């Protein structure tokens with residue numbers, strides 16, 4: 001359902017560009033969105049109802065996000081307002097749509113780039129082996145000690161930002177930017193994909209080259225957290241991604257774990273240089289062809305056992 005939202009939200013909808021035709025819903029986008037909304041709402045209602053029912057049972061202890069939100073429904077804010085079921089469902093929907101596909105698709109792009117560049121994968125594995133060893137899995141605490149991995153993730157965000165046109169924003173007031181008049185009510189999209197591939201800013205911008213972000217590289221201090229406008233996969237400013245820290249850490253952690261724990265082979269004997277790197281159309285930047293790969297364990301067998 002999350003991917004369906006992203007695909008539909010990214011459709012070039014004629015009604016958005018010719019407002020007089022909006023009511024006709026020529027491509028059926030609004031109708032499809034409404035049907036999808038009903039399915040998503042039923043799914044979220046079931047989650048909230050199940051949780052409420054199990055919270056009511058004696059002996060059941062909950063200390064997760066949803067039970068905290070549900071228990072807050074009894075507490076009024078300063079103006080007497082209380083959190084409604086609709087607000088809780090909206091928050092869950094936000095987390096599902098904004099927080100899952102973005103991180104997973106970026107990780108998929110990172111692994112695809114590592115497979116296409118075996119020498120970079122080998123260097124990532126070498127770095128993690130030196131810090132973590134081969135007797136255990138990577139933990140979150142290891143991440144700050146893996147500068148090369150972090151450069152790989154920055155380079156992945158540069159070439160494959162998961163929301164290539166960021167999110168549409170509407171100008172609250174008329175303003176002027178770089179000599180362009182922007183009337184109040186204009187929908188604005190920032191092409192973060194193109195900015196991060198600008199040849200005036202980046203040397204050989206289409207090359208996957210993590211060294212750019214390391215000391216001695218062209219942008220050793222550039223970060224992806226919204227302060228360096230040449231690479232802003234999470235947006236920037238007041239409406240920057242609300243889940244940036246979580247998203248960034250998830251992508252670093254998942255990529256580090258997958259690269260450390262396994263060697264990878266492409267399915268059906270495909271050669272790395274033949275891997276299709278085309279992009280699909282949508283609000284988020286999916287791969288046109290999902291990545292099909294076979295893992296080969298490379299750690300001591302006890303390292304894979306789940307810890308309690």
Ligand code: HEM
Nearest residue numbers: 098099102103166167233234235236239240241242243247
């Ligand atoms: C790789 C991971 C992610 C990327 C690349 C990403 C990217 C973005 C971008 C580009 C925006 C628009 C910012 C702007 O307009 O300037 C955004 C907004 C947002 N993101 Fe993320 N995101 C990621 C993960 C997450 C996660 C994990 C969550 C929550 C759990 C999240 C929640 C949100 C929310 C709520 C907004 C809207 C913020 C607002 O309108 O004030 N995102 N994200």
